[in-house]
Amino acid sequence: MVKELKIIGKSTPKLDAKERVTGKSVYGHDIELPGMLHGMILRTKYPCAKIISIDVSEAKALDGVMCVITAADVDVNQIGYKRDHPIFKSKTVNCNRDEIAAVAATTKEIAKKALSLIKVEYEVKKGIYNPFDALKEDAPKLNEFSHDKFGNKNIGESFHYEHGNIEDQKKLSKVIITKRYETSRVTHCCMATSNITASYSKLDGQLTIWASTQVPFLYQRDVAHALKMEPSKIRIIQPIIGGGFGSKLDMLPFEPICALLSIKTGKPVQLLYSREEEFIASPTRQPMIIDLTTGANENGKFTFREVKITMDNGAYTSWGATTPFVMMQTYSSLYQVPACSFDAKAIYTNNPFAGSFRGYGNPQATYSIETNIDLLAKELGIGKDEIRLINANYKGEITGQGLNFKTCGAIPALKKVIEESKYSQRIKSQISNSKSQESGRYKKGIGLASMLHVGGGAKIYRSDGCGTRLKIDHYGYLTIITGSNEIGQGSETVLAMIAVEELGIPIEKIKVINTDTDVKPWDVGVHASRTSFVAGNSLLGAIKLIKEKLNKQAAKLLCIENSDFIYQNGSMFHDDKEIKIDKVVREMHFGLPNELCVVEYFYEPPSSFQDKEFKGDVSGNYAFASQAIEVEVDTLTGKVKVLNVFVSQDVGRVLNPLALQGQIEGGVATGIGFALTEEMIYKNGMLLNPNFHGYKLLTSMDMPDVNFYPVETYDDAGPYGSKGVGEAPLIPTAAAIANAVADAIGIEFYSLPLSPEKILKALKEKTINKVLSI
Amino acid sequence: MYNMVEINFIINGSKMTKRIKPSTLLVDFIRDDLKLKGTKVGCMEGECGACTIIIDGTAINSCMYLAININGKNVTTIEGLGTVEKPLDLVQEKMIAHGAIQCGFCTSGVVMTTKAFSEKCKNEDKIPTRDEVKKSLEGHLCRCTGYIKIIDAAEAVYKKQ
């Protein structure tokens, strides 16, 4: 039996919603410190060139300029996950983002003027913008700091994984399908552009940084390494963050640069990206070329998956190069897969480097797999819904990679979207009546896709844990000091809800402190949809401890045996006795033997590290989801309209329905953009559309209805049985849309986005082929 | 030196006189001179709507507007919606209740557009259709919510008033 709960499971508005809706929240852009200077960065004019000379003398002489720095002025370490990235470039530039100099001035106008006075002489070189060109024998070494570990000078990172016997499985296969899939480069488009304010005090050598990072403790370490400082001398404060989505995982050069400007001038310095700079110099999703072969036997059971992934690493290595960790889970374990072989390589080019983005490689992987599944079903002549149900993951399954599905909502989620979307009545390619031969301009179709993602954190760093400190004051107010962060996803609110549930303290009397590394305990950061899971479990552990304290004190005051109390409305109850929490705490503080009502707890998820072969149960639990999406293709313009989205997701248990639905809708919207409209267009390493005019985000007019059906599987590992939810909703969206478009017009596409031009071209070719074949 | 000009205007209910450079953008004037930081900047190109404020009843992108043009006009920013007695406007209440806020960076602009549109509808005594509501919000980009909750919140405003 699942326990009835008081507030968990009920829609609760965000704790800070009032601040945000009245414009009172202080984002990084809103910070103003006394004497603050404005920093700006000069970036390269060419994506690939030798730097002959840099002359900053005129910029330095400009009134109001306090400092100009280049590589020659600073003593720093290289940054990035592979430490292959100098923060200032002095000899060569290798991509369009490269930083050459930075200025700090009294106003933004002066800073801008100063940049225009810096003279840089380049010797332009022919760059390499295609990863396959970079692999050629005669290609130059593109990153001089790469480690040359993988048999080719331009391979920055490489992964190999396998399970089962591919050759045996090939023999058992009735159909085998091989396709190459390509995904485009898209970017986060956080509505608040990247920003940082840094303030260094020469008096005590203390550096305070207001930074929009998702991972403050890793960030503190990274800044310290870059600047050759002691990490504990650096205090990271997170202002309100205007969107994260994975973009704030890597520390980028502008961050230590801003700190350096403050160190050099002794004044606070703020550096804000313009939108154009945001497009050019903030992270992107890793573009991939995926060569996938899959097989199935005559009963429709999958036999094997063999995949080779070529990732464009760009000029330097970011966290984006580690997306194969997530992708190999999808290839090895989304549906039952008897054998799998996975290779992924990140290849240096002169394109910008990527980064992490909500889903972490999984949308790309899922897109390729789910499109291939439709092809297998077609070849075998079985239903596209049926083939998925035959192969779906199940409770108790331990996959080839060692993921242990102690709970699993894959089949219920699939069945739900199939049923609600009336998939089998709508899918054209499977209905042979005349309706399927509809003529006319608009053609409808429906597509199906599923996904698997970590739901209980992911052990990739040495600790995937989270610390919590709790304090109840003698007025009965609770302060939760948590290692975790809020980036708009609503985790603060979930924590407060958990405290209300367990301690009966009203939500107005709960404060969450989570923005200051000098105050809060360790946590690895917001990623892998982990926050509610890890921080929630940590909080529950701390609550247990504080209850023990309160119970003991209350029992003493009520002269009863130490025992359990019921917590409600700020009071504790035992049989017919009641005592207020604030009174208990007062007695604790002021009565002998005076003690504090303070506890701390550290939660480390029960997940394990992967072994050298990348096998192991990396997450506390796993999330499953399916989507069925209906589209309409305008055959005259090539435009795809998404009509209806059906989402069913195994969330373990619903904690806050309002916030959950918001995560689902937001994720689906980003997924639709990835499928249809978003693409960063580069020509020889330069971005051609660095603005919202050329880079098309969805608007309110494009958003379809989203029908959401949560599946509750009550997983023992998660708080109240819950699982992580944040990334899942965008993962299968592009795949389902691609399948729907194929169903609508009878043409399969193997690259994203499905732009009107691409669709028109394919329709034209189809007509020509038809004519030719008559 | 710059040629400064004097402008007179009403901002959030108070009369004000200021001397400004004629080239000053309204959004910079609001954020940097008046220190009203609730108005946000997302693009400076008229594409995102984060900087939306209301001038004489009409919602405009303050990044595409020169500050001198508010001379003689009545300007409302997000800070001007609530009052001391009633700190939240109906629009703000509905945004909260419908979960329309995630990171909140687009929220000020969305609220101002919804406020202006709701006043217009009230004057014309009409309740807009869902499609009209969607259309009214077309100029706002939001990366977090997928718009649905924003549209729901706005609809709830029009139905209530």
Ligand code: FES
């Ligand atoms: S900042 Fe004005 S529209 Fe984007």
Ligand code: FES
């Ligand atoms: S709530 Fe984040 S951009 Fe709209």
